[in-house]
Amino acid sequence: MTQREGSLEAPTRHSLDWRSDEFYDDKALFDELERVFDICHGCRRCFNLCHSFPTLFDLVDESETMEVDGVARKDYWQVVDHCYLCDMCYMTKCPYVPPHEWNIDFPHLMLRAKAARFRKQGASMRDKVLAATDAVGKFAGIPVIAQVVNATNRSKFGRKMLEGALGVHHAAPVPDYHSKNARKRLKHLRGPSTVRGEPTESTRGKVVLYTTCYGNRNHPEIDEDLVAVFEHNGIPMALAETASIFCETLVVEAGLARLEGPERLAQLDVDLVGTNQVIVDIRSRFLFESELFRRRSRGTLSASELCEMMTAAQAEAYGDGLDQSTAHPYMWLLKPHYYGSHFYNWPYTYGLLFGLGLFARYQEDPEHFRAGYDDLLSRAGMDTAEELGAAFGLDVTDGAFWTASLDVVRSRIDDYAALAAEVGGLE
Ligand code: SF4
Numbered sequence: 112m113t114q115r116e117g118s119l120e121a122p123t124r125h126s127l128d129w130r131s132d133e134f135y136d137d138k139a140l141f142d143e144l145e146r147v148f149d150i151c152h153g154c155r156r157c158f159n160l161c162h163s164f165p166t167l168f169d170l171v172d173e174s175e176t177m178e179v180d181g182v183a184r185k186d187y188w189q190v191v192d193h194c195y196l197c198d199m200c201y202m203t204k205c206p207y208v209p210p211h212e213w214n215i216d217f218p219h220l221m222l223r224a225k226a227a228r229f230r231k232q233g234a235s236m237r238d239k240v241l242a243a244t245d246a247v248g249k250f251a252g253i254p255v256i257a258q259v260v261n262a263t264n265r266s267k268f269g270r271k272m273l274e275g276a277l278g279v280h281h282a283a284p285v286p287d288y289h290s291k292n293a294r295k296r297l298k299h300l301r302g303p304s305t306v307r308g309e310p311t312e313s314t315r316g317k318v319v320l321y322t323t324c325y326g327n328r329n330h331p332e333i334d335e336d337l338v339a340v341f342e343h344n345g346i347p348m349a350l351a352e353t354a355s356i357f358c359e360t361l362v363v364e365a366g367l368a369r370l371e372g373p374e375r376l377a378q379l380d381v382d383l384v385g386t387n388q389v390i391v392d393i394r395s396r397f398l399f400e401s402e403l404f405r406r407r408s409r410g411t412l413s414a415s416e417l418c419e420m421m422t423a424a425q426a427e428a429y430g431d432g433l434d435q436s437t438a439h440p441y442m443w444l445l446k447p448h449y450y451g452s453h454f455y456n457w458p459y460t461y462g463l464l465f466g467l468g469l470f471a472r473y474q475e476d477p478e479h480f481r482a483g484y485d486d487l488l489s490r491a492g493m494d495t496a497e498e499l500g501a502a503f504g505l506d507v508t509d510g511a512f513w514t515a516s517l518d519v520v521r522s523r524i525d526d527y528a529a530l531a532a533e534v535g536g537l538e
């Protein structure tokens with residue numbers, strides 16, 4: 112019987128079985144690594160994609176048997192470490208991806224190995240710093256600091272320090288940091304575009320740009336060039352927002368599923384403090400800003416009037432959930448968001464509730480959800496919120512959708528209260 116190749120159309124990606132014990136089991140993991148490495152060794156098609164494959168092939172070629180069985184299992188980690196999960200081998204190269212019976216999903220296997228090691232050993236400070244690309248880029252991108260960091264990274268002394276502190280080889284290329292990042296340079300692409308693209312048979316006529324932390328902070332000129340080419344050709348672009356509330360919801364839920372007692376209480380606490388800010392405090396900012404525009408159209412406003420408006424907005428948003436003597440009249444001065452763009456904060460509330468609403472829908476019917484989620488993501492930034500929801504069977508104009516989102520928060524509050532009483536003896 113002939114076996115049909117995978118990769119003849121968009122590959123079928125199977126979910127990771129990350130909840131099962133076998134997923135983290137050393138023997139099962141290494142057996143699977145050996146099976147896949149052996150197939151890759153016979154194929155070698157991905158030799159030039161990244162450093163994982165050449166590392167594997169060198170290990171095999173330099174072993175005594177010149178087969179995968181000659182490679183010490185501890186050396187498998189070199190292959191795993193060189194994979195940065197770009198997905199290229201899976202998406203574009205491998206003919207043995209599902210539905211092929213060899214069922215090769217190299218990036219997922221690397222992810223599984225990384226997850227198994229993380230569960231056992233946690234992450235070193237070095238790994239945490241190097242993986243926090245956005246936080247590092249944010250700090251290193253502060254004006255003046257950016258120039259100092261870039262100059263240090265170009266000096267021999269600086270590279271020695273970097274090698275000593277974080278293990279970054281002194282000869283490895285290290286990119287520059289920019290204080291004027293791509294998101295700042297391409298600010299005009301945020302928000303709805305007035306230019307309509309012309310859809311063709313298989314396109315929607317519009318392109319969404321994901322800047323990535325690397326493009327955003329290290330090579331903003333690449334993003335700018337890309338936008339210039341698309342705009343020159345009359346294809347409107349939108350800038351994708353980076354925060355994924357839905358992913359955050361999944362991570363929080365996964366954490367809650369594993370945690371108990373004080374740790375669970377701590378996680379709920381962090382989550383609810385953030386949710387409170389996004390839902391309640393941002394509503395106070397929305398009320399304040401609405402009032403500001405209303406009054407400012409009639410004349411200038413003094414600082415005391417702004418303070419009075421701020422406390423009134425907080426009183427309305429928080430109700431009896433806040434001791435009003437702790438309200439902050441100068442929030443309008445502290446929050447830089449007010450000075451960048453109008454109603455800057457509001458999309459966070461919308462995003463959080465939309466993500467939680469999606470999660471509620473996922474819990475109701477996971478199979479249907481999975482079938483539509485990729486499509487929803489591919490349309491984000493191009494369709495209106497109503498269209499996005501409708502394509503997924505959600506009516507964002509119906510209060511019930513938002514109530515379902517708030518129900519997710521409500522159940523976490525109930526959980527928190529019960530746990531606080533049990534663990535902390537709090538009523
Ligand atoms: S997913 Fe990993 S192994 Fe595959 S091409 Fe990207 S970096 Fe290489």
Ligand code: SF4
Binds near residue numbers: 154156157158217
């Ligand atoms: S991932 Fe697939 S295409 Fe790439 S080397 Fe392995 S078997 Fe070959």
